[in-house]
Amino acid sequence: xxxxxxxxxxxxxxxGLTAAVPALQARGHEVLAIPTITLSNHPGHGKPAGFRTxxxxxxxxxxxxxxxxxxxxxxxxxxxxFAAPEQVEVxxxxxxxxxxxxxxxxxxxxxxxxxxxxxxxxQPVAEAIRDHLVPLATCITxxxxxxxxxxxxxxxxxxxxxxxARKLGLPEVLATSIPAGGNLLSTMLVTPENVxxxxxxxxxxxxxxxxxxxxxxxxxxxVSMPAGDALGTAMKILARAIAISAGTSVLDVAAALHGG
Numbered sequence: 001x002x003x004x005x006x007x008x009x010x011x012x013x014x015x016g017l018t019a020a021v022p023a024l025q026a027r028g029h030e031v032l033a034i035p036t037i038t039l040s041n042h043p044g045h046g047k048p049a050g051f052r053t054x055x056x057x058x059x060x061x062x063x064x065x066x067x068x069x070x071x072x073x074x075x076x077x078x079x080x081x082f083a084a085p086e087q088v089e090v091x092x093x094x095x096x097x098x099x100x101x102x103x104x105x106x107x108x109x110x111x112x113x114x115x116x117x118x119x120x121x122x123q124p125v126a127e128a129i130r131d132h133l134v135p136l137a138t139c140i141t142x143x144x145x146x147x148x149x150x151x152x153x154x155x156x157x158x159x160x161x162x163x164x165a166r167k168l169g170l171p172e173v174l175a176t177s178i179p180a181g182g183n184l185l186s187t188m189l190v191t192p193e194n195v196x197x198x199x200x201x202x203x204x205x206x207x208x209x210x211x212x213x214x215x216x217x218x219x220x221x222x223v224s225m226p227a228g229d230a231l232g233t234a235m236k237i238l239a240r241a242i243a244i245s246a247g248t249s250v251l252d253v254a255a256a257l258h259g260g
Contacts, residue, residue, distance in 0.1 A: 001223050002030045002073050004098075006058070006091050007080030007110070007212070009035035010050075014253045015042045015209040016081050020110075020216030023237075024078075026257040027220040032070065034061055037083045042208045045249065055086035062094045071098055076106040076223050080212060082121070085128035092132035099136065106223055109137040110215040113146045139172035139222070141215045147175045158186055158197070165190035172227055174218060176211060187214075189231045196228040198235045206242060207251040214238050 003024055008016030021031050036058070039050035065071050077095055082088045099105050111134060113119060113126045130150055134140055140150075148155040151164030157179055165173035165188070173190045180186035180199050189196040217234035225233070241256030 001075040002032065002070075003219070003223075004032045004034070004071070004074050004077040005079075005216075006034045007036060007078070007112075008083075009033070009038045010041055010048070011039070012041045013045050013208060013250045015212050017212075019209040019212035019251065019253055020078060020080065020219075022253050022257060023213055023216030024220045027224075029220060029223075032065065032074070034058060036081055036087050044208050052083050053087070055084060055090045058087055059090045059094075062090070072101060074098060074102065074105065076108070076219060078108045078110065078215060078219055079133055080110040080215065081112040082125055082129065085122075085124040088125065088128035088132055092128075092136060095133075095136050106138045106219070107136050108139045108141065108215060108219045108222075109133045110141045110211065111146050111150060112211075113142075113149065115143055115145050118145075134168070134170070137170055139174060139218075140168070140170060141174045141176065141211065141218065143211060144175070144177045144179070147173070147178075157181075158188065161186075161188055162190050162195055166192065174214075174231070176214065187231070187235060189227055191227060194228070196231050198231065200235075200239070203242070205249075207245050207249055209251040209253070210238060210242065213241060213251060213253060213256075 010018050017033050021033050024031050037052045039048040041048050111129050144155050147164050151167045153164050155161050155164050161175050161178045175188045178186040183202045184199050185202050187198045217237050221230035221233040244255045245252045
């Protein structure tokens with residue numbers, strides 16, 4: 001399938017497109033990748049160097065792809081990190097147009113807003129993602145913090161996660177880092193009818209990029225299999241990546257995708 005992906009790009013340490021695109025390509029998908037920002041590395045590895053793609057440039061890229069009749073053959077889209085609300089608005093307008101032309105378009109929105117340490121994007125960016133992208137989504141992939149903020153209610157356990165996810169009224173919500181009692185975390189796929197979950201131990205140190213990688217893995221599988229099966233497939237590879245990367249600060253995407 002041809003898949004449009006809009007997120008951050010880094011040269012070192014897979015996050016954003018650098019984590020999601022290999023997951024999509026490993027299952028044979030063609031990816032049209034548009035970076036919202038290009039950095040040397042994730043800030044967690046030290047101060048990065050790089051540059052932001054302006055909303056105008058993103059718009060022009062999308063218009064050029066449309067002129068080539070490339071977007072009309074896209075079957076799915078993924079969005080992740082945005083650096084400015086104007087970028088979000090451009091992406092949302094493009095996806096809305098594509099959805100009208102391609103009713104079956106599967107849109108996965110990874111609402112990269114923050115984590116347990118709080119917001120790591122400006123409030124206008126978070127609000128733009130909530131107001132413009134989330135309503136278009138077939139599936140969103142928030143962590144616990146993001147789900148609580150988007151749902152406007154606390155999420156401290158699995159029951160509250162299900163309530164918050166269903167309040168959003170979306171076909172699928174893939175929520176990560178949900179407390180599951182003791183030293184366990186639940187990854188939950190919530191639909192209006194069902195809940196699929198996978199329990200994992202809470203780890204002290206996990207490399208950056210696991211959320212981006214999971215979003216790519218899930219979408220890569222979901223376009224060709226039922227939601228529950230896609231979750232199981234994605235989580236198996238993610239667990240392998242985390243195990244292979246133990247003791248390091250960089251997620252080993254390549255090894256995980258090729259069986260370690």
